Amino acid sequence: MSASSVIFYVISGFILATALLAVTTKKIFRSAIWLLFSLIGVAGLYFWMQMEFIAAVQIIVYVGGIVVLIIFSIFLTQQSGNEMQKPSGIRTIFSILAVCIGFTLTYLLIRPYIFTPSSNTPMEVSVKNIGSQMLSTTEHGYVLPFEVVSILLLAAMIGCIVIAMKIKPEEK
Amino acid sequence: MSEIPLSHILLVSTALFFIGMYGLFTRRNMITMLMSVELILNSVNINFIAFNKYLYPDKLDGVFFTVFIITIAAAEAAVAIAIIINLYRSHQSIDVEDAGEMKF
Amino acid sequence: MPTPAYIALIPLLPLAGFFILGLFGRKYFKASSGIVATGLLLISTVLSLYVGYHYFFVDGKPDGVYQPIVALEYTWLQFSPKVSIDMSIVLDPISVMMIIVVSFVSLMVHIFSLGYMKGEERFAVYYAFLSLFTFSMLGLVLSGNIFQIYIFWELVGVSSYLLIGYYFNKPAAVAASKKAFIVTRLADIGFLIGILILAFHAETLDFSTLIGKLTSPSPELTSLTTTSFMGISFLTWGLTLVFMGGAGKSAMFPLHIWLPDAMEGPTPVSALIHAATMVVAGVYLVARIFPIFAISGPAALEVVMYTGAFSSLLAAIIACTQTDIKRVLAYSTMSQIGYMMFALGVSGYGGENGLGYTASMFHLFTHAFFKSLLFLCAGAVIHLVHSNEMKDMGGLRKFMPITHVSFLIACLAIAGIPPFSGFFSKEEILLAAYQSSMPVYIVGLFTSGLTAFYMFRLYFSIFWNKESQLHQPYNEGTLSMKIPLIVLAIATVSTGFVPFSTLVTPDGKAIESHVDIVFSIAPVSLALAGILFAAFLYKKENQKPVKIASSLGGLYHAVHKKFYIDEIYLFITKKIIFNLIGRPAAWVDRNIVDGLMNLLATFTGRTAELIKGIQSGKIQNYTLYFFGGVVGLVFIFIYLW
Amino acid sequence: MWNDILALLKQELIVTFIILILLTIKVGATEWKTDNILKLANLLLLINFMAGFVMNSEGTLFNDMFHTDRLITLEKNMLSLATLIISLQSYDWLKTHKHILEFYVLMLSTLLGMFFMISSGNLLIFYLGLELSTIPLAAIANFDLGKRQSSEAAFKLIISSAFSSGLLLFGISLVYGTTGSLSFEIIRQQLDGSSLQLYAFILLLSGFAFKISVVPFHLWTADVYEGAPVAVTSYLSVVSKGAIFFVFVPVLYTVFKSLAAHWYLMLFLLSILTMLIGNLFAIRQNNLKRLLAFSSISQVGFILVGISGSSTAGSASVIYFILIYIFSNLGAFGVVSLISALTGKETIEDYKGLYSTNPLLSWVLTISLFSLAGIPPTAGFFGKFFLLMAGAGHGNYELVIIAALNMVIALYYYLRVVKAIFMDSNEHPIEKLKISILPKLAMLACAGAIIITGFAGWIYDHISSLSTGF
């Protein structure tokens, strides 16, 4: 077993373990931190796959953005030290059942499938390539999705502002 | 990297997917539900990157998809958090069980 | 040869009367409606007498044999290319005889009613109904098509219903009218099915074609005789069922129960419908298709004979115990019609064998006059004492001499005392019976004695017996009431001398008339004995009848209660049909059939209530179900399928 | 190139332009009067709708990521029309609202998302369009800011749609993994019907099914419909649902054609479930919004029957039905939203005796409900008839029979409302409402369209001639 594979298993183990902790731990703040670790682990996986750009985006957006947002909202809404309410028993059982069945099914379907890799020459995943394709309208151009997503972000922003704005008391 | 078969990576992503799903099913706190959703999206991202890397390295479809998913995840999280905050103002709780006023 | 147009007028004039009085009578003819109807009918009567004269003595016998003449024919309803109802007017000896009887008696009743019904609130309606009845009856007898006869048959039934129920606020009248209609309707179903059977095989509804086909060896006849149901050939079924219709209208056992009750109608109506005309429709019907009975369906004819004989006896026995004078008359009618029926039953076809037929028709003819006379007299009596019960009467001979004499004449006629008309017709009937069936002859003979007894029981009870309680000098009635009595009395005396056997025979050929003195001794002496016995019991007020009655005990009671036949019917209808079929049917409909529909609705609602928990309002459950759906689809479509 | 972009992206550009205008007003110095904003917005939407009729062209852009043709243009136009009607109907509600401009911006951005989604030739664009049409919608679902139910609805919407997106994405990733492309065209060629692809398809299908609320993916529907502002509910039930159908049908018919044997049976199963569950729940609803929510679920079941016809008739009948459904559902929701906005009353009990005070609203509601129930002479009859006919064309009469029987159950709850309006007496019926001219106009337009659309055979013929590609 090479170092690369060892690293992979370590990262994978880390991702799954922290993710599991993130969804099971009782303290909400801890949960957020475990999530953070898990996301960093995913970023590690991207590094491992030599997708540095994606890894960077992962860290910037998730770790720097979303998790911080989440932590803020936790502070806004909750005493972080409190334990969370326990889920109802029956639902937990059913959830475990559903998740296990789902996982088994999915994996049983994925594993035997023989993926046929493309034989074309690989393209370098460089920031330059990504950048030029992102804004290109020609072959492999992603300008349209880019524009769509920008509108989406704009809309989401407006939505957030309207909703989360403090309502003045007399309006109620 | 090449010694690791694709299916192992897919195993990880699938596991992550269902861990996220488990969280979504069982977490009573709205914010933790949101976190579970992020896990799910991450698992999909791993899928895309792995497929792109292992199978179709000639194009960057998977990579781009991942980028857009990450963006959307951010937007979604933002809106969701805004809604949760709004909900918290009226319910004084972010327990999802309390948000079951409309039923049957 | 009379032209068709004015023959059609005979029934149509009363119909016009019905429409005029029915639509406008209430407003415009409140007082004059009687005159209008009577006037119209008078024209009809004159016309029918004229037609009768023409048919019998001028045109009817082109070559010594009376031929049916089709005066008018119009296709009314084409059922199929072959089978149609053709509205037609057929003149032959019996139809001509019948129109004379019907129009004449009806005219008398119309005239009588002018006085009798005077002051009634629904005077116009009464005459409208009376006109309708006359129309229907005339139409019936003139029919040349078996379905046409059925049509008028029903119309006669309904007008009878309307007339019986004329006093609609009297519950008894309502019940009686209902009963009459329902019982005759029951019989009519038999008639209808009989028609269906005969018409289907013979492929015609026309009488002459029908008779022609079914009396000669034809494929139609073969198909009727060879097909059978329950071991009896279709021909016999058909004829018997047609006879069932006749039995219903003619009040033959066991369909007679409506007739006595029908006396709830106004008395002139009883005279017209339940004595002279409608009740003989059954006899007329059998006579109409008599050749088929006689030539092809002897079995059915036997049914006719025994039914007639039994009914005649039964009715005579019951009549002896009744106290309502109209009911006595009603049972006597039934008995006399039984006579006519069995006379047909014992008759054969052709030549001298047709004596029974001739006798039956003769009796029908004479009976019409004397029986309507009896009823009208009874009407006059009731008009005076305002009661139908014998015990309220007695000694009326001084108060109403004309009525008294007329009644006596009629009684003598019905008892068969020569030289009154009844004697001649009855004599022929008994002779015919004697020639062909001894048991029937004996029954006839015995009945004839009984007839004399109960008629004179009636006569004595009304006009003799005790002294009347009436004291004030009393006018017997208006002129319009007296004239019909006198006319009918004259008719009763004279009609016996009509040479019937030369006019009305099954095959149209004249047969020799028999008035055999030797043969007459037995019936006449029996009748005299009956009269004497009645005089002995009822001439003076005494206790003898009561004693005899009590000595007979249960038998008397059974007879008095008309052998409980009514009760049996009531039991069947009220208890069995209403309670065991009607009520359960209604219940099943509301609770089972409809319940099933409602159950479907309830079931849907329940299911909806049951599954409402799915929509629990909890988002995590929703996602769980969501994923469950995915897993389900995967299971079904990847692993199972 | 630019000419192409201008021509083919015409509708999207117009919507974007409108968004920009509204944003300019928002950030501009002068404070606009509410009334004027509304009038301007409606005018712009009207222009948007009108523009859909002129200078239409067909073609593809961005190497097949975006494509449009006359059918797609028509579909977009239908959505524009629906948006216009909703905007007009919500006039009285919006007048009292503080964030009208934001509302319009968000609504139009979802519309834009739908346009892209319909025109997508690529899973990426499809996904982005889908999200663009969902996330802002969740935000405006929360626009009754003070109301708890509104936030609850928004939360349920966004979480469940995030979950469904997760599954959908997982499916897309598998499709990508097995076919190597995101382009519909290539996917179509690459499908080999293996179990994994079938699995991916099921995940994709569940994503679609979630959006159009097919049982058992429908559970969010009623709660969200009830809690959200009625304008948003109508939008959700008509526009976003319609948009998904517009993309669902071609995706099924072309991209997944090789899996037809499978998806046909899936649709069979799902449509039965959908109709049945939708109806059974609708039967016991007292809140009109909730009732309409379940009714719209069962309508989806009927549409699935039509889709299962998998032919030109299938596609044409679905599009035709959606056109009718837009009018019918908006007619019903329009009345409900007006009454809800002006009086706050939403239950069937409140509607008792409505006819005595508000005959116009009653008639519009009644006609709309009859159209939903599929009763002639309303257009719903024709729509349903052709849907089921398309289903029967496939030879599967069992499905048609079940669907037809479900129409009977559906009739029951529609008639319950009609009964309340016309037959029940009420001591305190809803008072006579003063309705502004624009909403009134919108109502009458709906009612008129409900009557006319059915009889105008050429509309169906036109749609049918456009969908001959399937």
Add this chain to the structure above:
Amino acid sequence: MNLSLLILIPLITSFALLFCKGLKQVRVVSFTGALVQLALAFILLALYWQERTAGNTAIMLFESNYRWFSALNINYHIGVDGISIAMILLTAFVMIAGILISWTTESMAKEFFFLLVFLSVGAYGFFISLDLFTLFFFLEISVIPKFLMIGIWGSGKKEYSAMKLALMLMGGSVLVFVGLMGLYFNTDTGNGSHTFDLLQIAQMNIAVEIQRMFFPFLFIGFGIFTALFPFHTWVPDGHSSAPTAASMFLAGISMKLGGYGCLRVATFLMPEAAHEYSWIIILLATIAIVYGAFATLMQKDLKYINAYSSVSHCGFVLLGIGMLTQGSITGAVMQMVSHGLMTALFFAAIGMIYTRTHTRMVEQLGGLMKAMPFISTVFVIAGLCSLGLPGTSGFVAEMTIFMGSWQNTNTMYRVATILACASILITTVYILRAVGLVIMGPIKNADHNGLADGTWNEKFAAGILIIGIVAIGIAPFWLNELLGPGTQTIIKHIEKAIAI
């Protein structure tokens, strides 16, 4: 003649009604409309005779055919034969009577007349349709106005009844729909497209297996409309709760839609299946006849009496159709016309009684003949027609059915015929019971003494129906002749099919 006028005139009338103000205008408009329609129906009849005597032997006359949904080959195809004309005449008669009977409607008069006139659009359209789609369209159009009329202006448990009626009729039309689908997709016009055209389908030979499968849908579906046992339970509730005019229309015309459909669509287009299933039809029809009659015996509410008797009488229609002989089918159509007129008259009479006495229970009524002779006479006439008295249409129709049915020589079918014949006795019993209790006898309720008799409009309404009844009863040959070509076409079709 342009047959579309038959639809347009009521349509225009109903829309004109929407703009009317006040009861007076409403009355004038609706009455004028109905009158014009009646005139039109007679003109149509005259033109029809003219065409036929001129030797036109086409199956349908005055056809017109417009494309409607070309993509699906759906046309607006209309045309008439004698059968349709008879039904159109019936509708025109009942409509005018219905409008007159409702003359004094006070509450929401405009809506009432609107719905009433609108109902007739459905009936007219149904009877002239030659395209199954159009036919179905018009069939369904009439469901909802009935619901509204019963629910708004009805009495008793009106909402329940209205709902039941609407749902059951909808269930019926749903079955019809499935049947139509089955037919449509098994037709072939030669160029691969399917057709709804009645005449075209009649020319095709639909495979027997297909017929076997879809005939029951069509027959039961239409059967529900015409009170086929055991789907008749909407009839008693619906009829009894409906306002008078609606009851008249419902029993008089709506139920005939079903019979007409059974004949024109189910039997005509699928003769082999009709032949194969005829024993079931006859069984159900016989049950309906006998059982309906017995159930009527026990009813206490006048409207229930008439409603159940309608079940029984409509059983005759189905019996006639099931027997598949020309006579029986002619009889079935005659029975439809006759029952339409008769039951409308009956309901009119009951309505008149109800508006005055405010009760329909037989035990609370009695001796009405004294208080209101006109209404009572109408009641009696309706009753007599119901029990099949000669001179009324009931007799003609029933006898034609019996005669026709008897032509079917199967023993069991004959037993059915005999049972049907026997049922007229039960009919007699319940009719006389009702007449005896309500019309005759002493007056039970002293308040009924001073009640007014029929007003002019009621007299007119009853008169027009009685004229119809008597016109058929006295001169059935014209109806027979009118129906002849139509029934012959159908019977030829059936005979050809059976022979194969």
